[in-house]
Amino acid sequence: MKSIEQSYMDKMTSLQKLTVPKTHKVVVSLLIASVLLTLVILWFTPWIQTAQGNGEVNTLNPKDRIQAISALVSGKIQTWHVREGQKVKAGDPIVTLVDTDIALVDRLNAQLSATQRRHQANQLAVSKVQSNLNRQIDLLEQGLVSQKNVEIAEIKVQDLLAKAAATEAELSVLSVSLARQSIQTKIAPQDGTILRLLSAGNATFVKPGDVLASFIPDGVKRSVVLKVTGLDAPLVQAGHKVRLQFDGWPVFQFSGWPGTALGTFGGIVEFIEPIADQNGHFNIWIKQDFAEHPWPDKRYVRLGSRVKGWVLLEEVQLGYEIWRQLNNFPPVQVHQAKNSANEN
Structure with missing residues (x-):
């Protein structure tokens, strides 16, 4: 016994006479096959795993960091010999105090x-x-x-x-x-730039140890410090390659295909700090990779500039990487990848 729905459809004679054009069937079949073929190819496409982090431009040498110009004796500020942003040479007077x-x-x-x-x-x-x-x-x-x-x-x-x-x-x-x-006259310890004058005018009384100004030397050897999560930090090792994106610098980035990226710069992991910060992130220090294109000039990328970086880890299949990301698993460890390669 036919259902009411079937009986109703049997009466729709014009609908039964309609047929899908052969061209449409071929096009749809080709589209479905192309999509499936693309998915299969992408599933087995090689992909570079990365540990992503954000940080800033810094320097490893303490002598190259911002230095405080402090008062050695108590007294009043008599004369400022510089202004903020002024270039100074080693031995140039900065400020004179008077008791x-x-x-x-x-x-x-x-x-x-x-x-x-x-x-x-x-x-x-x-x-x-x-x-x-x-x-x-x-x-x-x-x-x-x-x-x-x-x-x-x-x-x-x-x-x-x-x-x-x-x-x-x-x-x-x-x-x-x-x-x-x-x-009582403080002088510049080396060539550099006066960043800011922290004390006020001639009526200001200062004590020994009070910071009068801040100073940054010239010729700073730049490094990058990135913060990575505790999930990725154990997999990062000294010597790993890094791709860096400096703040304000145009970039076209594919983290898994670093060879196709534009506007990124090369770096090498120098060392990883063994202690996490209060948020559970680890600092990794990165030096410039001189085998690649040099970093932007110091006029454009200064100390304190923001940086985004990708530490290049192991090569895996893109399908595995998608599955790993969906399940929030850590990347493949180095020794695991080597063991798998040896077994194959």
Whole structure:
């Protein structure tokens, strides 16, 4: 017994007479076959696994990083010799401080002179009592004086030696104080650029250790530091190739096919920090790969510029990579890939 739907369709005689053109069938078949063939080809297409990270341009050498120009003595800012962004040479003055006590240096000089005279007098007295001690020893051997006279002379020698040592210590303290007061003009340690002046004008009082300005040297050897997740960090090793995209630099990137990328620059993993940050990310330091196109000029990529990077890992099939990404599995480890290649 036919259903109501079947009975209704049997009455649609015009619909049954309609046929799909042969050309349409061929085109649809070709499209379906092309899509299936493309999917099969893509499934077995080689794909480079990557560990992606974001970071910035930095430098490994501490001497090349931003340096703080600090005050060594307390006082007021007398004169700024530079402005922000100014290029300086090694030895150029940056800022001059002046002590709040204007006569302090004069008093230190007077104290130093007085202490020097006192020290000379003590040294002269030591030489005299030493001569007296030697004379008393000779007289003792001749039986002309008693042992007590020799002991009294020895006590005088020790007493004057102690005084001479005390004045010598005072001389050292005064010399250090005077030397610190004499270097109140801070100079540039090497060629570089003044980044910013952190202290205010002439009325500002500064203490020893206060940061007056920041300075960055010239000729910085740039590196890149990227942050990668804890899932990828164990797979990154020193010597791995890296593709870098600098912020503001035009790029056309295929992470799995680095040979087709445009606008990226080469790098090599130098080392991986063994400790994660508070977010569980690891820093990896990357140096320039001189076998490839050089990094952009320092005028365009400066310290602190943002960078995106892809650490190139192992070559796998694209189908496996899609499956791995969907399941959030880690990339293939290096030793696993080598073992699989040996078994094949």
